Amino acid sequence: MKYFIKTFGCQQNHADSERVASGFKARGFSEAKNYNDANYIVINTCMIRQSAEDRVYGLVRNLGVIKKQKEKRKEFLKIIVTGCMVGMAFRDKSGQYLQKIRGRMPEVDEFLPIEEVGFDNQPVRQDDTHAWVPVSNGCNNFCTFCVVPFTRGREISRPFHDILSECLDLRKRGYRMVTLLGQNVNSYGADLLLGDKNIQTIRDLEKTYFIKKELAHPRVKIEFKLNGKSIEPVYVKHLGRYRIPTLFPYLLEAVAKMGFRSVNFISSNPWDFSDELIDTIARYKNITRTIHLPVQSGDDKVLKRMNRWYTAEQYLALISKLKSQISKVNFTTDIIVGFCGETKMQFENTLELAKKVGFEKAYISMYSQRPMTAATKALQDDVPHTVKKKRWQILEELINRSSKKN
Numbered sequence: 001m002k003y004f005i006k007t008f009g010c011q012q013n014h015a016d017s018e019r020v021a022s023g024f025k026a027r028g029f030s031e032a033k034n035y036n037d038a039n040y041i042v043i044n045t046c047m048i049r050q051s052a053e054d055r056v057y058g059l060v061r062n063l064g065v066i067k068k069q070k071e072k073r074k075e076f077l078k079i080i081v082t083g084c085m086v087g088m089a090f091r092d093k094s095g096q097y098l099q100k101i102r103g104r105m106p107e108v109d110e111f112l113p114i115e116e117v118g119f120d121n122q123p124v125r126q127d128d129t130h131a132w133v134p135v136s137n138g139c140n141n142f143c144t145f146c147v148v149p150f151t152r153g154r155e156i157s158r159p160f161h162d163i164l165s166e167c168l169d170l171r172k173r174g175y176r177m178v179t180l181l182g183q184n185v186n187s188y189g190a191d192l193l194l195g196d197k198n199i200q201t202i203r204d205l206e207k208t209y210f211i212k213k214e215l216a217h218p219r220v221k222i223e224f225k226l227n228g229k230s231i232e233p234v235y236v237k238h239l240g241r242y243r244i245p246t247l248f249p250y251l252l253e254a255v256a257k258m259g260f261r262s263v264n265f266i267s268s269n270p271w272d273f274s275d276e277l278i279d280t281i282a283r284y285k286n287i288t289r290t291i292h293l294p295v296q297s298g299d300d301k302v303l304k305r306m307n308r309w310y311t312a313e314q315y316l317a318l319i320s321k322l323k324s325q326i327s328k329v330n331f332t333t334d335i336i337v338g339f340c341g342e343t344k345m346q347f348e349n350t351l352e353l354a355k356k357v358g359f360e361k362a363y364i365s366m367y368s369q370r371p372m373t374a375a376t377k378a379l380q381d382d383v384p385h386t387v388k389k390k391r392w393q394i395l396e397e398l399i400n401r402s403s404k405k406n
């Protein structure tokens, strides 16, 4: 029996596919060269934008032709769809999304939630020098434009020691580069610090991220421990509250110490980038000097509508701090143009911010509505497509083309 996996979307999806492949290998399957050659076809889906969903529908339609041909030849073929579209389908309590994808893809034999693919087997890696290592899955941030909290669910961190043993094993097998992956790596571990029982039951932000109001007072000493060492809660200035500490600086340090030539991480959110994390990066030369720090917009009102927990000024202050403490640091980012209600002046604020930072690269996207998100439910997608496109071109020219020219 042979399998073929087609992956759409981000690196997290690619890392998940490596684990899906490991499940097939463990059952004695081999990798097929193409769709025609396969008995099992797995499509790992993305729904960050409508166009990503549309590509999946198109592919499945074409696979239906192969399926019919195989049926005539009495050959076995099973089509399995997994990833974000299935995550959304199983989390949408109304059942409408599942009904929709079933209706649009009758050729599919199984919709498999990615959570059912565990970490028990060695991933089948695409590269023998660089490895992707997931540290967490899901996100608790609920940016109003983003579908991830609905497709991948709330943030669950992988156990600290499981990640370290995976990295140690990679090191022993000669891997020179590793990238730690998560939707928000620098919030890694808040759920772990609360203990196993809480991981299963805590499902609201207040309990997962923030310390109870009555304890969130500078005079109250709250201690969390990692291997007997106490870790202080983080004070989130713009929210005026204490946050359950992140374990990411400790995880990153432990991986950096293993002697990889390069240790990278994606993605990190500006509001979780602690002084401790900056200090860890500064102390280890093998930790990346290219930091991916999604800004999304350079305008405070737009950031607020996006439910991003920082202002443009705070973002720039973080950039200055990073530049002053880490030599040769540079930045890449994500920006959305044409978000609901974005005016010309608000877009110009993004341009200003981009000029001040001097990004190495930006992943720029034109805003599009995604199901279940707060922006789709409560805000108007009122910037015309032509305006979005124009703004995209201006930013693209400023950040990506000009850096290529230099």
Ligand code: SF4
Pocket (backbone or CB within 6 Å): 139, 140, 141, 142, 143, 146, 147, 148, 149, 183, 184, 269
């Ligand atoms: S931080 Fe925001 S943009 Fe990133 S995955 Fe979470 S909700 Fe989406």
